[in-house]
Amino acid sequence: MPDALEESATPTLVGRSSSHFTRVTRIFAAEMRIRCSLRVVHDLMSSDPDDYGGNPALRIPVLQTPQGVWFGALNVCRALWRRSSLRPHVIWPEDLDEPLLANAQELILQAMATEVTLIMSKLSDASDRNAHHAKMRAGLVNMMSWLEENAQAALAALPTQRDLSYLEVTLFCLVTHLEFRNVLPTASYSHLNLFCQQFALRPSVGETPYRFDT
Known part of the structure; x- marks a missing residue:
């Protein structure tokens, strides 16, 4: 079992399992061996940025980390790569x-x-x-x-x-x-x-x- 400090450092991916942009980031997370929790956006008609992890564009995915928040699939994938100890090519x-x-x-x-x-x-x-x-x-x-x-x-x-x-x-x-x-x-x-x-x-x-x- 991870301790509280390790658990608090676990990144949160804001998105949907049915989203192709979210899946791009989930594949990267798996390739980088980065464990992320998934916060599901249930209502895609919502106009509240808080429902999208704070993204003012009202879009997914978003990655929430102790260092900050990353908007968009490419930004998220880069952030996951930087967090990984594997650093694949x-x-x-x-x-x-x-x-x-x-x-x-x-x-x-x-x-x-x-x-x-x-x-x-x-x-x-x-x-x-x-x-x-x-x-x-x-x-x-x-x-x-x-x-x-x-x-x-x-x-x-x-x-x-x-x-x-x-x-x-x-x-x-x-x-x-x-x-x-x-x-x-x-x-x-x-x-x-x-x-x-x-x-x-x-x-x-x-x-x-x-x-x-x-």
Whole structure:
């Protein structure tokens, strides 16, 4: 049993087990061997920053630590890496200095953000016939088609000397989340599905399954 001091130092992740951005950070926490408690945000329609760990943007995830609070998945992942005694070799977005890799990372994050908007629009009863909604969905389909066509080459272009990359984690969380939330069928994305099958062999993936919090 940890003592009180150790327990008080345990970081708290504010998010949802059904969120792909939250899962990115949970996979990083597992890879870094950092134990985090999860504070679930139950009401995504809330406009109170306190419900989101103090994030004024009203978004998740947020990491609360004795040293301070970190907003957003990338900030959280960096903070977890710095806390880890393992310090694995991680390829971060700023390390992607080739157009193919940089564009892949950009589209992955754009697709994740678009998916969130589509899910939230559905929760707020926005019509599928709304022109902006239709444009976002078309953009998501276009981005996934681009990733299906280019992800194999992008993944092959990643530095071989790495333990993990933010690109791989976000790509896995995106593709698997589309089916989980019934946003877009992914059966036709053979290259992306093969990558997900291979990446899912990591213990950190098995420790962080998508589920709806109760």
